[in-house]
Amino acid sequence: MVKEEVQGWIQRVQTINDEVQTILEKAQRVKWYRKACLGKHVRRKFDEVKEIHEQGSFTRGLVIARPPAPGSIIPTENLEGEISAKERIWEYLMGDEVGTIGVCGIGGVGKTTIMKHVNNDLLRENRFQKVIWVTVSYPFNVFEVQKKIVDAMDVKLREDEEQMRRVAKLMEIMGRVRFVLILDYVWDNISFNDVGILEPTPQNGCKVVITSRSAQVCNYLGCKIVKVQPFSAEESLNLFLNKVGHDVLQVAGLEEILKLIVEECAGLPLAIVVIAGGMKAEGEPNIVEWRNALNDLRQRVKSVNDMEEKIFGRLRFSYDRLRNLEIQKCFLYCSLFREDYEFSREELVEGWIDEGLIHESEKRQDAYDRADVSLNRLEKNCLLEKTVDRAVNIFKMHDVVRDMVIKSIGSGVGYMVKAGRKLTEVPNEHEWWAIDLNKVSLMANYISEIPIGLTPRCPTLSTLILSGNPLTKIPESLFEDMSGLKVLDLSRTNIEALPSSISKLEYLSALWLKGCERLKCLPSLGKIVELKKLDLRWAAIEVVPQGMEMLVSLEYLDLFCKDLKEIPTGILSKLSSLQYLVAKGD
DSSP states (O other): BEEEBHHHHHHHHHHHHHHHHHHHHHHSSSSSGHHHHHHHHHHHHHHHHHHHHTTTTOOOOOOOOOOOSSOOOOOOOOOSOOHHHHHHHHHHHHSEEEEEEEOOSSTTTSSSHHHHHHHHHHHHHHOEEEEEEEEEOOOOOOHHHHHHHHHHHHHOTTSOOHHHHHHHHHHHHHHTSOEEEEOOOOOOOHHHHHHHHOOTTTTTOOEEEHHHHHHHEEEEEOOEEOOOOOOOOOHHHHHHHHHOGGGGGGGGTHHEEEEEEEHHHHHHHHHHHHHHHHHTTSSSSSHHHHHHHHHHHHHHHHHOOOOHHHHHHHHHHHHHOOHHHHHHHHHHHHGSSTTTTTTEEEHHHHHHHHTTOOOOOOHHHHHHHHHHHHHHHHTTTSSSSEEETTTEEEEOOHHHHHIIIIIIIIGGGGGETTTTTSSSSSHHHHHHHHSSEEEEEOOOOOOOOOOOOOOOTTTTEEEETTSSSSOOOOOOOGGGTTTTTOOEEETTTTBBOOOOOGGGOOOOOOOEOOTTTTTTTTTOOOTTTTTTEEOOOOOSSSSOOOTTGGTTHHHHHEEEEEOOOOOOHHHHHHHHHHOOOEEEEO
């Protein structure tokens, strides 16, 4: 935005330009004996031009930054039901009597969807200076919430600052504006004071809205509760038809079965959307197929009594009807990441390729094409949600769907998922032995060390994810009894070296060390001849690992390392399977 003083100067320039043009035109018409008089006028105008020119030096810049946006519009679909709940929330937000609002209801009932619409309406209303959306991951992390709030207000906050100083700073920042803070997905009792959230009052005109499955949490925070109820039969049917397509009603005899399937969804928007997506993905509607689907769905719901298990049963139904083991495995893989994790297409597809979940092909592009088929199917079945962020497709697994995978399917396929749980220690050896583990995810925790001598007996373990932990060292013993390990992800850790025992992982096919900015030393990799992917981007290595010329199966190599001196002549020519290479160094 151009500064006012600059705008004024531009106007003066335009004015004097017009005046000079008038003088030039007059000079062409005036008689010779009057030109002396005109010359005096020209000299005066010349002095004015010179003065304006000198004034045009703006050392402090020509523009000022636009005021920060009040918030972000969140992509969402039409709101099919719960108009009354949205209207009550809006009434409390516009009034002065209620400062803290609690939107509660069972998982999958549509709390977040309602609040996305409220968020967008608030931004259009322009009544509040800031509308801040924070997704609260489980378990509650004070600094993460603080950081999301200050990021929305275009301010920086340092994690190494003392907690009370961060609280005071956040209180002071929030006190500058009239805001609405939306805390989505609050699980536990929290304290606004511990975070630094300014208490809403009629005087400051601020509001806080939380969404939670627990009315107790809402009561603890002193919220005015708005209970989100399941959809009515009519709303449920409308949502289902909008997802599956109204043309299914043209199939003779199908309408009655369709209504019974909708009835089994119990008015839960998430279940309706997921099941409708699954039925639509099966292609042309067939009355026999739909009747079988109804019977399967009824059986799943009737076999359990717990409400949460009934919800999981409805979602599990859609997973089972994928009827494609490759796509099902790709879907399960998404549960290894922390709650509310947002995947880019590339990240998902690369992970699936590394895990061997995509049918092997000679060219990596062929694998990408095949992975896109799985990704599209999961999106169409509404098992993954897609949004667009800066023209990049971002995918996310709904928290209730993730809970279903971990609790209803994960243990049965050998998954141990403890991602983003604020763990400071790795699970004890008894937990590692509890089941025949296939995949273990401990990503995004606070694990700084692994006990020396820890040797989990996991010969069937194929994937170990330790990324995003402040780990400084990996003991030699860790890999002693992991002979079947195929994927090891140590990205964004603080390790400085890898243990030599990694060379015993003869079936290892993917080694992720991306963002290990302190990693300077790697043991010889020559014995890991099955290795297909080595990602060392942003590592601190100065020389390539020994034995790399032996990695004849290597397809993907990322050596984007600022300290890398050189790649010895002849190494790359020996990597006969290489399809992807990035290298950078001094």
